[in-house]
Amino acid sequence: MPWELKTDRPIYAQLIEQIELKICSGVYPPGSKLPSVRDLAREASVNPNTMQRALAKLEDDGLLYTSRTSGRFVTEDDNMVCQVKNKLAQEQMRDFLEKMKRLGFENKEILNMLKTILEEVEQ
Amino acid sequence: MPWELKTDRPIYAQLIEQIELKICSGVYPPGSKLPSVRDLAREASVNPNTMQRALAKLEDDGLLYTSRTSGRFVTEDDNMVCQVKNKLAQEQMRDFLEKMKRLGFENKEILNMLKTILEEVEQ
């Protein structure tokens, strides 16, 4: 899963989201060590300061912690990771439904269109 | 439907999206006249230059046209409006499914969670 950074939003915000995703989806499991700030920055083709900013926010949220000079780690509290995952899912669904309703679609239409897409993908 | 502007993305981009939504959902029907740049800007609590920028983009896309000093109008081509509506819906669904899969949810899970939300809302 490569880093996907668009130019229409602050990079640090996108980094926060994508690191959150990697934690929630198990790419970085609870308790595991993250690559160093410099390595992560190189990986994402981003300035270390920008990566540092994203990591600091995640640490502030409690999803990461720092062991002074040995590196950064994902929290060992897998309950917290699970909660974050569900929170993000709820946000995604809420935003999605909000926008589709604004576009003028009914609940049933939305579900049917999604089913159609999912069937197409499976074939 | 009030203007909802967050600070995490360029305002002009958000204006483009929200005007598109108003056109696609019938708030501004095909052929109808839009409020003036200055009025729209006041309505959205935004600088006229910023609103102008958003409108220029929509005009460039063909969704609006300008009649020099009598104002701006939505295209009379309701086919085009319909196409834009469907394009936006497809984008929303694609992005939504992408993020949910990144979070680690399966297709069936996604549909079930959405159904749950929709049932809760109806009650």
Add this chain to the structure above:
DNA sequence: ATTATTGTATTAAGCACTTAATACAATAAT
């Protein structure tokens, strides 16, 4: 003890976005 690696902080520069304050041109309304 020395070295390398870790996170962290600072400063300066460039860039895009936004606002404010104007101004101009065209034309609808009077």
Add this chain to the structure above:
DNA sequence: ATTATTGTATTAAGTGCTTAATACAATAAT
């Protein structure tokens, strides 16, 4: 004819984001 309203353009200033180039402190590795 005059006035008001329309879209449009320009300039200057402020802000936040990003990068680059450093530097420092702490500690794991040697």
